[in-house]
Amino acid sequence: MQARIIPIFEHKPVGGCGATGGAGKSSCGSAAGKGDLPPEVWEKVKNHPCYSEQAHHHFARMHVAVAPACNIQCHYCNRKYDCSNESRPGVVSEKLTPELAAKKVLAVAAEIPQLTVVGIAGPGDALANPEKTFKTFQLIQSSAPDIRLCLSTNGLALPDYVQTIQDFNVDHVTITINMTDPEVGERIYPWIFYKHKRWTGRDAAKILAERQMEGLEMLTAKGILVKVNSVMIPGVNDDHLVAVNQAVKSRGAFLHNIMPLISEPEHGTHYGLTGQRGPSAQELKALQDKCEGDMNLMRHCRQCRADAVGLLGEDRSQEFTTDKVAAMEVNYDADARKAYQAFVEKEREDQQAAMQAELAGLAEEAGHANVLVAVATKGSGRINEHFGHAGEFQVFELTAAGAKFVGHRRVDHYCQGGYGEEETLETVISAINDCAAVFVAKIGLCPKKDLEQAGIEAVEEYAHQYIEQSLVAWFKGYLARLRSGEAVAVERGQGSLRQGAFVA
Amino acid sequence: MPYKIVAEECTNCAACETECPNDAILEKKGTFVILADKCTECVGHYDDAQCVEVCPIPDCVVIDERLPRYAA
Ligand code: SF4
Ligand code: SF4
Numbered sequence: 001m002q003a004r005i006i007p008i009f010e011h012k013p014v015g016g017c018g019a020t021g022g023a024g025k026s027s028c029g030s031a032a033g034k035g036d037l038p039p040e041v042w043e044k045v046k047n048h049p050c051y052s053e054q055a056h057h058h059f060a061r062m063h064v065a066v067a068p069a070c071n072i073q074c075h076y077c078n079r080k081y082d083c084s085n086e087s088r089p090g091v092v093s094e095k096l097t098p099e100l101a102a103k104k105v106l107a108v109a110a111e112i113p114q115l116t117v118v119g120i121a122g123p124g125d126a127l128a129n130p131e132k133t134f135k136t137f138q139l140i141q142s143s144a145p146d147i148r149l150c151l152s153t154n155g156l157a158l159p160d161y162v163q164t165i166q167d168f169n170v171d172h173v174t175i176t177i178n179m180t181d182p183e184v185g186e187r188i189y190p191w192i193f194y195k196h197k198r199w200t201g202r203d204a205a206k207i208l209a210e211r212q213m214e215g216l217e218m219l220t221a222k223g224i225l226v227k228v229n230s231v232m233i234p235g236v237n238d239d240h241l242v243a244v245n246q247a248v249k250s251r252g253a254f255l256h257n258i259m260p261l262i263s264e265p266e267h268g269t270h271y272g273l274t275g276q277r278g279p280s281a282q283e284l285k286a287l288q289d290k291c292e293g294d295m296n297l298m299r300h301c302r303q304c305r306a307d308a309v310g311l312l313g314e315d316r317s318q319e320f321t322t323d324k325v326a327a328m329e330v331n332y333d334a335d336a337r338k339a340y341q342a343f344v345e346k347e348r349e350d351q352q353a354a355m356q357a358e359l360a361g362l363a364e365e366a367g368h369a370n371v372l373v374a375v376a377t378k379g380s381g382r383i384n385e386h387f388g389h390a391g392e393f394q395v396f397e398l399t400a401a402g403a404k405f406v407g408h409r410r411v412d413h414y415c416q417g418g419y420g421e422e423e424t425l426e427t428v429i430s431a432i433n434d435c436a437a438v439f440v441a442k443i444g445l446c447p448k449k450d451l452e453q454a455g456i457e458a459v460e461e462y463a464h465q466y467i468e469q470s471l472v473a474w475f476k477g478y479l480a481r482l483r484s485g486e487a488v489a490v491e492r493g494q495g496s497l498r499q500g501a502f503v504a
Numbered sequence: 505m506p507y508k509i510v511a512e513e514c515t516n517c518a519a520c521e522t523e524c525p526n527d528a529i530l531e532k533k534g535t536f537v538i539l540a541d542k543c544t545e546c547v548g549h550y551d552d553a554q555c556v557e558v559c560p561i562p563d564c565v566v567i568d569e570r571l572p573r574y575a576a
Pocket of ligand 2: 514516517519520521536558559560561564565
């Protein structure tokens with residue numbers, strides 16, 4: 001197995017965050033950048049790929065599937081569906097004991113120095129399996145204290161475990177909250193199991209909503225960071241999620257992650273079987289924009305499988321299956337991990353500084369222009385993926401304020417064994433047809449032409465350079481070309497969202 | 505006495521195992537089973553059979569017709 005190698009490029013920092021002429025809380029950083037957050041919060045989130053958009057380029061997470069039982073039923077989940085060919089959030093193909101899970105964490109940490117976070121997210125509910133969940137945390141803490149712990153829950157059992165969560169130094173909790181109104185809730189949750197009884201309908205939704213809010217308040221009162229996940233279900237809770245956003249914001253949630261419903265008939269979920277559709281990329285973005293306000297909204301979520309391993313957008317879980325881990329000899333090197341993380345810190349500062357420097361003069365030129373572009377990257381904040389090898393594209397919005405990450409689009413690899421396939425290219429194009437350009441490390445002539453015909457410019461000039469800085473540099477040129485008439489702004493498509501959790 | 509788990513339906517999620525007040529449920533060769541002599545149908549503990557209430561799969565935990573109902 002080969003560790004990921006981060007190329008080091010010559011780079012002269014041109015000025016820090018303060019250099020753009022502002023005092024203190026300048027325009028440093030985007031959605032989850034340093035400048036927007038109190039220092040103690042930044043310390044907690046800066047290396048967490050799920051909490052910080054910047055961190056997700058550099059750091060890795062893994063989930064250990066020690067919690068198979070659940071205490072509620074959701075219409076977007078089919079508990080029977082547990083197959084390694086297919087996957088979606090919360091589904092896992094192997095179950096782990098706490099002991100094996102802890103060993104797996106050490107094995108992965110030794111192999112992938114980017115690993116900073118271990119989470120328990122299912123396939124059931126972390127808090128419906130409290131013994132297994134907390135035993136696992138205890139074992140990880142005693143052997144790898146530098147790793148951060150987080151858990152995900154539906155919130156039903158949460159108020160009973162807030163103290164335990166604090167005692168085990170879990171510093172991030174994710175609660176899935178899809179509604180605060182039981183009338184909406186009864187269309188999402190057929191039943192819950194609470195106080196030794198199965199509850200259905202509005203009663204069930206009411207209890208769940210109350211327990212979620214109570215748990216959220218208790219956690220934030222203790223200073224534990226809470227991220228709220230919401231599944232956007234068109235026609236069920238899409239409008240209502242604005243109210244949910246208000247409710248969780250006012251109770252101190254740190255981040256709100258609105259995710260598209262995953263719903264395909266072959267998943268066998270209630271929604272899948274009854275034809276409930278998921279949202280388009282545009283619908284999702286519109287709702288996210290509506291909710292953004294002064295709260296951090298997470299747009300980089302990949303809806304990982306419950307046993308995902310690696311950077312967001314990649315899954316190396318196949319290298320760490322139960323059998324392989326059981327047979328492994330683990331060599332945990334805390335110093336190597338520290339060195340890597342220090343390197344990344346420097347690299348991130350450089351990238352931010354580079355973008356800030358590039359911003360000079362943009363505001364006047366850009367006016368109200370607003371352009372989406374797609375980027376092929378395999379991490380580290382650089383344009384470093386071949387067009388044909390990209391399993392996803394990251395989408396950035398370019399405005400007078402610079403480049404902002406707004407989402408990602410998963411696609412099939414265009415290059416399958418050396419030759420591209422026309423059909424795949426079409427789906428790639430439809431996934432990014434709302435973008436004016438796609439930035440790649442390299443691209444073949446044919447796909448480049450086809451993209452051009454679809455109104456998408458393929459840009460190779462910035463291969464292996466910093467993403468944000470490159471985008472801003474290109475944006476300036478693009479604006480100039482628009483002015484001179486060399487480029488024309490065209491009507492763009494909707495950007496179709498691929499269904500299913502990320503599998504590499 | 506009379507509850508049983510239909511092995512083909514069971515997802516091995518272990519939810520029932522945790523809820524059983526009589527420790528009557530355990531994993532055996534990759535699937536969960538109810539020990540008939542320990543199951544009291546939850547009588548004396550709860551109004552409803554916990555394993556039935558918590559199981560995510562419909563008709564996975566069912567009455568075992570071959571056995572007499574539990575009498576306290
Ligand atoms: S009915 Fe009650 S006692 Fe019997 S197996 Fe189920 S949970 Fe246990
Ligand atoms: S709750 Fe149902 S599916 Fe889960 S282990 Fe028990 S019988 Fe099997």
